[in-house]
Amino acid sequence: MSADGVLDTLAAICLIAGALLSVAAGVALARFPDLLFRMHAAAKPQVLGLLLVLLGCALRLRNGVDITTLVLVGAFQLATAPVAAHMVGRTAYPHHDIRRDLLLTDEFAPHAERIGADRDGAPRPSVPAAAPQER
Known part of the structure; x- marks a missing residue:
């Protein structure tokens, strides 16, 4: 089997796994x-x-311009998907769209009250400034 055949087989495996x-x-x-x-x-x-599909396409196309475009698409997806998921979760938490009985630990609970107060426009509780320490 030639190198092209091996690369085409790897491309097919990546495309199927990604799909x-x-x-x-x-x-x-x-x-x-x-x-x-x-x-x-x-x-x-x-x-x-998506990254596996992009890898499969890159193995199949083997062209510098196409591979550069695929790398940019993958990098953009890696940069935006976690941020979008984080923002959706952070927005949904104060609205009680999350079933808290399914959570093992809820590390965000102490901050939820403060975020709810910010959303409702209520003034934040004032935190006294720390007194200077004497030496």
Whole structure:
């Protein structure tokens, strides 16, 4: 088998694996019970599936301009998907769109009251300034 045949086989494997991960992410978006679970399905397997599809395309195309474009698409996806998922979760938390009974730990609970007060326009509780320490 020639080098082109090996690269084409690897490209096919990457394309199929990426497509399966993307389909699994889509099914999970429809089936998962909670916003946080859906966010995970939208961010993790979807990005990995896209990166595998891009890798498969790069192995198949083998052109400098095409590979550069695919790398830029992958980098943009890696930069934006986690930030978008974080912002969706942070926005949904104060609105009680998250089933807290499914959480093992809730590290955001102490901050939720402050965020709710900011959203409602209520004044923040004043925090006294720290007194200077004497030496």
